[in-house]
Amino acid sequence: MKHLKHPIAIFAFLAFTMPYVLLFVLSIANVWNFPQLLPSGYSTKRWSGLSENTGGLLQSLQLSCMIGLIVATFSTITGFAISRSISLHSKRKYLLFACYFPLALSPVIYSLLLNHFFILFNLSGTFIGIVIAQLIITIPFGILLLSSLWNENMRSLEQVSATLGSNLRQTFFRVLLPVALPQLLVCFFQIFLISWFEYGLTTIIGVGKVQTLTLKVYQYIGEANIFYAALSSCILIFPPAIFLWLNKRFVFSKFN
């Protein structure tokens, strides 16, 4: 706070933080009618209702966490391995170009095009179907993000490691993985966010049966239930905020 001396800095700080404050106030407000400046009363009943899984919010939180973690972990690992194979391929330019195709289309259009196959294989409306649908987008994203790892410097480090006596496994675990770790963590975090906030694809492939937290927020907004929409938004923000803090605390501070 001591750095906030400039009016623009104060404005920027308020612009970033006030929406969060508003969301929290809405989530604990009893009634807030226009033109009242503040809510007429406050209560923690919605928050305490979370433990009883009111409205299925807790279940949606668990579901979103599971989908996000599975998609981010799998995409980061496969992105790392495939981007390395592509970097050694003679047609790497074309293969990397092909990775842009799933990302170039809007997820809604993309899922509409793929929906037929998901119905055909009984994956529509299932947890595994959502995971596969998201992976189709996030794996190419991971490959593109991690392809910059495999530059001349990395190749030379591999060679140095080999001449110092390391076999492929030792080079992988003692050199490649630790050197790539900051980028892998960034990739994991980015993909988790993509999965976490994914709406269009989850709606179409999930056909309303897989209720992630993002879908819940839209559902409450659709019902004009601003108080529960605010509560679910607060929960929606929580895991990415933890990830951001972990990234700042352990990743960037360590590697910069």
Place this chain on the structure above:
Amino acid sequence: MLLNIQHISKTFSTELVLEDISLTLKEKHTLSILGKSGCGKSTLLKIIAGLVLQDNGHILLNGKNINILPANLRHIIYMSQEPLLFPHLNVFENIAFGLRIKKEKKPIIEEKVHQLLVSLGLQSHQKKMPHQLSGGQKQRVNFGRSLILNPPLLLLDEPFGNLDTQTRAEMQQLFKKVSGEFNIASIFVTHDIKEALLMGDVIGYMNAGQLIIYDNKKSFIADSITGAQQEITFWQNL
């Protein structure tokens, strides 16, 4: 004879990079190879190290054909112009890297690394990360990382090319000292005539993929293609 290279050739696409290269190297000797950029010096070293595969020819180390031996089993260490320290390891761990790969015992690793840190004047820098070191210090660590394994052969690809004149001179002296201490044979590639003369017990000149090995320094200087005579004349006429 420690190293015996017989009729090595290498082509990249349609470009002939090495043409029928043959050379021998005795134990504890340094062969310095002078040559311009792109003449095939680095490719030759990488072939010897097992990092690039030759099209033809044989490499014999202590009489044993190592053509198909992978780089990690050759015990030949290649050092490039860039020190290329492992960025996630500190000075101590960079030097200890090869011993940890060999699964040496902890007390042995600590003893050997400390001994080398003293030899290289790096005791006070052992906890530093590579980005906290100067160019000369990085190259010292690079030396340490190679010397600790006591390899039969060290391949140095213009190792001092990026250093300033004073540091370069210091590193040349240091290399002479430690390679003598550790009884290591080496091939030292450079494009600097003075460095080639200073570092090598035997001197070669490489041009367009062909290598000439001279019997002694006099014949190297006498050959006009090496440019040594012009260099001497330049300094005399100043």
